[in-house]
Amino acid sequence: MPSSNDYDVRPFPSSNELATAGDAAPQATDQLPRVEAAMDLPVVVDSDDDDMVSHELEQMRSILEEAILETRSMPLENRPRLPRIPLSKRNRAVVRALNPMLVTYLEASRDLCETDSVLFGAAVAACRIIGARLPMAGRATKQSSAIPAWRKRIEDRIAKARALIGRLISFRSGNNRPRVVRTVRMAFAGTNISLSQPDITQKLTERIDDLKQKIAAWGKRIRRFTERSRRFNQHRLFQSDQKRLYKSLERPEVCGAGPGPDQANTVAFWRGLWSEPVNHSEGPWTEVVASQCARITPMDPVIITPDDVAEAVRRAPNWKSPGLDGLHHYWLKGVHGVSRCARPSVSRGSQPEVAP
Template sequence: MRIGQGCIDFFAELEPSVTVTKQNLADRFRYILRSNTFDVTELERLRREAVPSSGENAAAEDAAPQLAEQTANVDAAVNTPVVVDSDDDGTVAQELELEQMRSTLEEAIVETRSTPLENRPRLPRLALSKWNRAVVRALNPMLVTYLKASRDLCETDSILFGAALAVCRIIGAKISTAGRAAGQSSAIPGWRIRIEERIAKRALISRLICFRSGNTRPRIVRTVRMAFAGANVSLSQPDIMQKLTERIDYLKQRIAAWGKRIRRYTERSTRFNQNRLFQSDQKRPYKTLERPMVSGTGLAPNQADTVAFWRSLWSEPVNHNEGPWTKVVASQCAGITHMDAVIITPDDVAEAVRRAPNWKSPELDGLHHYWLKGFMVCRAVLARHF
């Protein structure tokens, strides 16, 4: 794709704050073609608008207000329940059955409300296509009825997850039937598996000890010969007992070294995970360190003893002996004005969601930021809950 200077100048007029080169525009053009953002008919229409013929120059000026009006209509149709995909020749290619979509949405919400968080299915990542966006926009106004009746944040989250699940079912996306808890990886690291396989050779030590004690069964003798394979040692040598003792001590030392290596690697992995967790959330590492060990032994106190214990602490009046410094601090803080109450608006929620990555790993609820961006009607409800 060859880009001329005219394209650079035209792009600079449209986006004066963005500096691009010919290579940047060519790369963007190739990306649009590879990602199939526009079909062949749409590309041809864009070409005709970009390079109009001589007979179309005069009509282009008259069509400018109409084009602006069409753009406004498209922006206003974001929340319309009817989604129609039509070609330029006027033939309707496909129309969504709203009643069927509403029924799928109802089933998904009811199913999500009765499912624990850990048993929710794992939502797949959707492609950023026109069809997927159209389905999300079609379900957007249907959620108003459910969100108005939502009482708390948990119920709103359940409704949004059900809507996301309905979108995946309508577009035919593959959904994992197993819960997210079952799909979580609990595999042991490869280095630990390899070291533990080496430590599993402790059975060899026990058989060498049995042979040294006088056990000459064929299975024991075969194991001893395998232990001395390649060492030019014969079982009929007069110093075979000394050789056995040296071999046993050598294997014990290797097993002890492997055990220390596992402990060293585990401590290093723990330090690495704590440092990484501290960079993202400084409270969580301290919470994990301060969490008491729950033994589970002994009888739990009954309700009456518990109430009596805490009542003796909180119900008795206490006279605090405040020092003179408290009055000094109170006088210094007398002129400080109170902070205004923080009111979270739907615009605040929209701005926070806009900056969040679409498919970042979700929390326990399994809801990605993509769905909070698509279901725009939830922003006012989320602001009210927050």
């Protein structure tokens, strides 16, 4: 009988962080047959029956190899979205059993991209073994362009009002078809207005004007909400990426619309700037600036060690939105072999060679 310590996996989050345990559901029927068979694995990795343990580990190893082969040749935008898995002894045992199998792949990885693909494959294999829902369609990497619900409701009101205006104008022009008459009666429902009264033409005109004013008010509301949303998005983009904001504010004619410059004129322009020698006369201010810069103590080089990276990952939220690779911090914390395969420390600004 395994003790409670046999299932202690420190890198995994607490139970309070996994309140969304309902995200894990039985896998869809369109998955591979091997995945469906993996859902029935009891994962009794601490059992005394060595034959059962070896059989289960062999199945898990096969699923892991298949997942790593899939993710290595898969573009980032086509990777499936990894779900949040609930914290349980079974799930801990699955990741704990996969950890020794990953050491060979991680030690053979040549760069961070290959290490990331191995880790993503391990996460996919773990999700398949525990039976978590894993959609195989590509993740949405761009913002959805769907119309907001509030705008769709207002546009539906405008469309219905315009259709009603058309029916009222048609009835005022003498169209007495049953469908038109029925629509006009519904427009005046709840009022004391009758279609046979002498001033019905004036009432129709007033009703049409009232609907036109409502359409104008609804259109103004859409423009006001759209402008507010645009300002909000611009303010948020200014805080995160000013260059992208300024680029979005450029006019189309400034962004390269139209024919490009002539090659001969371009060469002549830059040749006149760089080919002809020019004697520059430096002013006295350059000496002042040079003397002031000489007194500045240069900053010590910042060394990023594997321990720094591991500490940053440990402090990061487990289910924070992942980057382009789609890998949550949860999986970076759960794979123990990553720290063993970390390469020497590097300075900031150089090519990083530290495993995540």
